[in-house]
Amino acid sequence: IGVNLVIMILSYAGAMGFIVMIDLWKKFSVKKYKITFSTKIIVLITILLSVWGTLQMFFFEPELKSYSGFNRLLVSLFQTMSALTTVGYNTVNIGNLLPITLLTITSIMYFGASPSGTGGGLKSTTTSAVFAFTKSKLSQERDVFLFGRRLPTYRVDTALTTFILYTTFLFGGSYLLTAVESKGTYEQLLFEAASALGTVGLTTGITFGLTAAGKIILTMLMYIGRVGVLTIGFAMLMRMQKRTNKMFIHDDLAI
DSSP: OHHHHHHHHHHHHHHHHHHHHHHHHHHHHSTTOOOOHHHHHHHHHHHHHHHHHHHHHHHHOGGGTTSOHHHHHHHHHHHHHHHHHTOOOOSSOGGGSOHHHHHHHHHHHHHOOOTTSSOOSSOHHHHHHHHHHHHHHHTTOSSOEETTEEOOHHHHHHHHHHHHHHHHHHHHHHHHHHHHOOSSOHHHHHHHHHHHHTTOOOOOSOGGGSOHHHHHHHHHHHHHHHHOHHHHHHHHHHHHHHTOOOOOOOOOOOO
C-alpha cells in the first residue's frame, strides 16, 4: 500500500503540473488567495477520468476478481492513475485485460495529463476547451463558455488544432500498424499507438513481436508525442508554405 500511494501521489503531482502545485502552495501560504480557473478545471477532469477508469476496472474486469475488495480497488485506481498521468507503471498483466478495459485505458491515455506538467496526452484543459466549444456551438452561442467563463478565442483555436492533429496522428498511427502487423487485435494495436503517442510506456505485451516497420511507426509516434503535435504541425505547415506562392481565391464550402 505504501509503495502504491507514494507513486500515485508523485505521479498525480507531476501530471497535474506546476500550475496546480503553485496554486495549492499559495492557497495555504497566502491569505484570501483564490484558486485559478485552470487549476479547478485540471482537478475536475483528473478526478472524473480517475473515477471512470477505476469503476470500470473494479466492477467489470474479471482479471481482478481474485483480489479482495480493497486490493481490487487499489489495483484499479493505480492502473487508471498510471494511464492518466502517463507514468507507465502497471501492477497487473495488461495483456490479459478485456477489450473494453483496454479501450478504457486507451481513452484515458489519449486524454492524458495537464499543461505545465510532466505527462503526455491531449491534456485535460484541451479536452475541456473542445467540449466547451462543441456545447457552445450546439447552443448557437457566438462565444465559447465553460462553467460561466468566456474562453479566449486564441485558446479555443489552439485546443481545436491540438485535438485534430493529435487524433489524426493517433488513428493514422494505429491504421499503419494494422496495415503492417499480422499479429495482435486492433484493440492491442490502438493501445500501443496511444501509449507511444502519449509517451506512456504501457504495453499489452506485443511490442517485442512487432515487425521492424511496426517498431519504426511506434518510434515516430513517441517522438511526435514528446516534441508535441503542434510543433510538428507548424513545422509541416511552414515547409508547405515555403514551397508555394499561389494566390488564393475566396469561396464557400457547404458543411
